[in-house]
Amino acid sequence: MAVKVSSEWLNACSGCEISILNIGETILDLIPDKIELVHIPALVDSKYYGQLGDGTKLELPKATVGLISGGVRTEEHAEVVREMRDKVDILVALGTCATDGGIPAQANMWKNEDVLKKIFGDCPTHEPAGHPTEIVPPYTDSVLAVDEVAKVDIYIPGCPPHPDWIADALLALVEGKTEWALPERSVCDTCPVIREKKSAGGAAIKRPLENYTYDPDEPIEKMRCIMEQGYLCLGAVTRAGCAGKSGVPRCIQARQACRGCFGPIRRGAKPMVDMMGALSSIGQDAKSLVDRRALLNRFVGAHKNLRPLPQRGKK
Amino acid sequence: MGKMIQIQPVTRIEGHSRVVVELDDGGNVSDARFHVFALRGFEMFCQGRPVEEMPRIVNRICGICPWNHHLASVKATDAVFGVTPPPAAVKLRRLAQHMAYIPDKLLHFYFLAAPDFVLGPDCDPSTRNVIGIAKANPELARKVVRMRQSAAMMLEEWLGKVIHPVAAVTGGFSRPLLEKEREKFLEGYKEQLEFAKFTIAFAREEVFPKYTEAVESLGVIKTGFIGTVTEDGTHDIYDGKLRLMKPDGSYDDFSYEQYTDHIGEHIEAWTYPKMPFAKKWASGEFSLDLDEPKGIYRSNALARINVCDKIGTPEAQKELDLFREKYGRPTQLTLLYHWARLIELVNNCETVIQLLEDPEITSREIRSDVQVKAGRGVGCVEAPRGTLIHDYTADENGLISSVNLIVGTTHNQAPINMSVKKAAQDLIHGGEYDQGVLNRIEMAIRAYDP
Numbered sequence: 085m086a087v088k089v090s091s092e093w094l095n096a097c098s099g100c101e102i103s104i105l106n107i108g109e110t111i112l113d114l115i116p117d118k119i120e121l122v123h124i125p126a127l128v129d130s131k132y133y134g135q136l137g138d139g140t141k142l143e144l145p146k147a148t149v150g151l152i153s154g155g156v157r158t159e160e161h162a163e164v165v166r167e168m169r170d171k172v173d174i175l176v177a178l179g180t181c182a183t184d185g186g187i188p189a190q191a192n193m194w195k196n197e198d199v200l201k202k203i204f205g206d207c208p209t210h211e212p213a214g215h216p217t218e219i220v221p222p223y224t225d226s227v228l229a230v231d232e233v234a235k236v237d238i239y240i241p242g243c244p245p246h247p248d249w250i251a252d253a254l255l256a257l258v259e260g261k262t263e264w265a266l267p268e269r270s271v272c273d274t275c276p277v278i279r280e281k282k283s284a285g286g287a288a289i290k291r292p293l294e295n296y297t298y299d300p301d302e303p304i305e306k307m308r309c310i311m312e313q314g315y316l317c318l319g320a321v322t323r324a325g326c327a328g329k330s331g332v333p334r335c336i337q338a339r340q341a342c343r344g345c346f347g348p349i350r351r352g353a354k355p356m357v358d359m360m361g362a363l364s365s366i367g368q369d370a371k372s373l374v375d376r377r378a379l380l381n382r383f384v385g386a387h388k389n390l391r392p393l394p395q396r397g398k399k
Numbered sequence: 400m401g402k403m404i405q406i407q408p409v410t411r412i413e414g415h416s417r418v419v420v421e422l423d424d425g426g427n428v429s430d431a432r433f434h435v436f437a438l439r440g441f442e443m444f445c446q447g448r449p450v451e452e453m454p455r456i457v458n459r460i461c462g463i464c465p466w467n468h469h470l471a472s473v474k475a476t477d478a479v480f481g482v483t484p485p486p487a488a489v490k491l492r493r494l495a496q497h498m499a500y501i502p503d504k505l506l507h508f509y510f511l512a513a514p515d516f517v518l519g520p521d522c523d524p525s526t527r528n529v530i531g532i533a534k535a536n537p538e539l540a541r542k543v544v545r546m547r548q549s550a551a552m553m554l555e556e557w558l559g560k561v562i563h564p565v566a567a568v569t570g571g572f573s574r575p576l577l578e579k580e581r582e583k584f585l586e587g588y589k590e591q592l593e594f595a596k597f598t599i600a601f602a603r604e605e606v607f608p609k610y611t612e613a614v615e616s617l618g619v620i621k622t623g624f625i626g627t628v629t630e631d632g633t634h635d636i637y638d639g640k641l642r643l644m645k646p647d648g649s650y651d652d653f654s655y656e657q658y659t660d661h662i663g664e665h666i667e668a669w670t671y672p673k674m675p676f677a678k679k680w681a682s683g684e685f686s687l688d689l690d691e692p693k694g695i696y697r698s699n700a701l702a703r704i705n706v707c708d709k710i711g712t713p714e715a716q717k718e719l720d721l722f723r724e725k726y727g728r729p730t731q732l733t734l735l736y737h738w739a740r741l742i743e744l745v746n747n748c749e750t751v752i753q754l755l756e757d758p759e760i761t762s763r764e765i766r767s768d769v770q771v772k773a774g775r776g777v778g779c780v781e782a783p784r785g786t787l788i789h790d791y792t793a794d795e796n797g798l799i800s801s802v803n804l805i806v807g808t809t810h811n812q813a814p815i816n817m818s819v820k821k822a823a824q825d826l827i828h829g830g831e832y833d834q835g836v837l838n839r840i841e842m843a844i845r846a847y848d849p
């Protein structure tokens with residue numbers, strides 16, 4: 085019997101769903117024999133209000149596994165989360181928006197009314213206007229991770245999560261397991277660059293305005309750690325896994341620094357605090373980091389990690 | 400008061416939306432609207448971020464077209480700091496742009512659109528999807544999955560992230576292309592080109608002819624079009640000038656910075672996205688009226704194919720000639736978006752091969768010096784769904800002080816609304832409709848996406 089899977093996207097970008105498709109041919113071995121997709125708006129025509137659109141209550145089909153990508157930004161998103169929780173046995177938060185708020189939770193640095201005022205009131209292509217209020221679902225108080233609305237059983241972080249892990253978790257669930265988690269290791273633990281545990285770039289953290297030093301003809305094992313070159317790399321406080329089951333962390337492969345898209349190493353850890361420690365341990369001055377608060381919380385703005393700062397009397 | 404039909408979520412499109420059709424007492428359509436209920440607020444939370452970080456933040460606007468946002472953004476950041484990337488870096492960006500289009504086109508045509516055409520718009524909704532396609536034609540389905548996967552994986556092998564990329568950086572590119580990668584890709588993309596040619600021939604000969612009537616009527620409206628062309632009017636998805644074409648085929652060309660002279664945005668109270676419109680037409684008025692629309696233009700593949708004088712590669716040009724012979728220029732037939740996409744697919748494969756054969760593509764000169772300064776910059780590229788406009792202003796510390804974004808889907812908000820209403824009015828009479836009819840209304844939306 086195929087396991088029924090239901091999937092929804094909330095304050096999301098579709099990247100998590102594309103990552104599901106990037107599982108590739110393995111997915112054809114799973115669907116439809118082992119997995120039956122009962123609801124997934126990206127691929128399947130299943131509707132909230134019935135196929136004839138005459139229902140009055142938002143309804144999702146029953147399923148064993150529910151996948152949710154995206155955080156919660158509107159009351160309607162919250163309703164979908166609650167409805168899915170009611171209808172599934174195992175709820176999976178897919179992607180860092182769902183697990184930790186993701187990039188959209190950067191908005192938590194502002195009050196809702198300021199966001200709406202900025203978007204509709206201060207724009208070069210139209211006259212200032214009020215924000216939409218008819219039918220559109222209102223904002224929740226802040227951008228929330230899914231587990232701030234309902235209990236989540238399994239977390240698959242990543243922006244987007246690597247297809248290897250999505251397949252791995254789905255296979256585990258198909259086999260009847262009810263638990264799955266990425267190991268608690270850091271991106272640095274899986275990064276092959278040279279580390280000497282001290283900064284070669286001085287105490288002040290440089291902005292990445294030039295390419296990092298490396299020889300393109302040499303393997304990545306010959307490149308010096310980006311943080312030790314004097315730039316910010318969030319590998320030390322970010323969960324490993326972005327390269328899938330093997331390989332070099334994805335940004336490092338492109339000779340770029342990690343920005344933390346897999347979220348904290350342990351659920352509940354605070355990258356902001358941990359990173360300040362990691363920086364000073366190699367002799368760098370964390371205070372020299374430009375735009376520190378937003379940068380160190382880039383993917384983890386939910387769970388009250390980011391909130392509006394008190395007004396500082398300037399307008 | 401008559402009846403309200405809610406189609407939610409609209410399925411097999413990217414992103415969350417809903418259609419509401421209102422019927423009057425006689426069961427005829429009195430109104431129909433396409434609502435989008437998401438507003439993440441990038442324009443707000445990008446404020447204060449370092450300029451050079453923007454390409455790594457705004458790619459999250461869309462997981463289907465992250466490369467396009469990444470590149471429009473990096474071009475805007477170049478312009479803010481007044482830096483010109485070395486020629487090889489521009490070629491690498493262009494290469495990545497064309498490479499990224501390919502898996503997207505395959506996804507759209509075979510997985511999202513094809514179920515309506517291959518299985519038919521009225522078939523059982525539980526099989527009207529990619530799984531149904533896989534059952535109906537398992538060999539082709541496997542081939543599509545494999546081709547799409549291999550296109551995505553070549554990009555991943557080279558630059559790590561395919562979704563939410565990081566390799567385009569202010570002033571250039573972070574990593575060169577190595578000779579051994581070049582050779583391997585060349586082979587891979589020759590295979591992609593063959594498959595692209597197969598796909599367009601299959602669509603042209605076996606798929607669209609069965610639906611001639613739908614093509615000629617479904618969601619057809621009369622609008623203008625926007626797209627990017629080079630100085631001599633050639634179709635281009637990475638760089639050039641913007642061309643805004645009126646329904647009669649006449650047009651204005653303008654540079655990115657001039658977009659505010661030509662494009663305004665209209666706000667409706669019932670949907671979060673704004674509706675861009677051509678503000679030099681119809682004395683700056685905006686109207687969704689089906690008989691007399693004002694200021695409405697469309698973006699995405701059909702728009703680009705309509706506004707260009709020619710397309711830069713031989714096989715794609717042959718396809719463009721065939722298309723124009725049949726439908727003229729500009730054509731308003733909404734379902735032809737699907738066809739136009741495939742002409743671009745052929746062009747993408749050919750352009751990738753041309754770039755890979757360019758000796759400069761493996762150059763190591765890939766980044767220019769960048770100095771932080773205050774400034775404004777507008778960066779544009781074409782995403783599959785349409786023209787992306789990223790307009791950034793920064794203070795003297797190189798922190799963003801203001802952002803305006805007009806993205807592919809946004810351009811099409813107004814025309815999608817019109818197509819939905821048109822389809823609903825044509826298809827629902829006297830309160831009679833079934834799921835197949837409602838699916839046809841959704842087909843009018845799918846044409847625009849992605």
Ligand code: SF4
Binds near residue numbers: 095154182242244459
């Ligand atoms: S986690 Fe990343 S890929 Fe997934 S929806 Fe959020 S922004 Fe998109």
Ligand code: SF4
Binds near residue numbers: 271275317319320336
């Ligand atoms: S800090 Fe960055 S470059 Fe250095 S080891 Fe960690 S992930 Fe690799």
Ligand code: SF4
Binds near residue numbers: 271323327335342
């Ligand atoms: S290196 Fe860091 S930011 Fe880049 S993909 Fe991996 S976890 Fe995400």
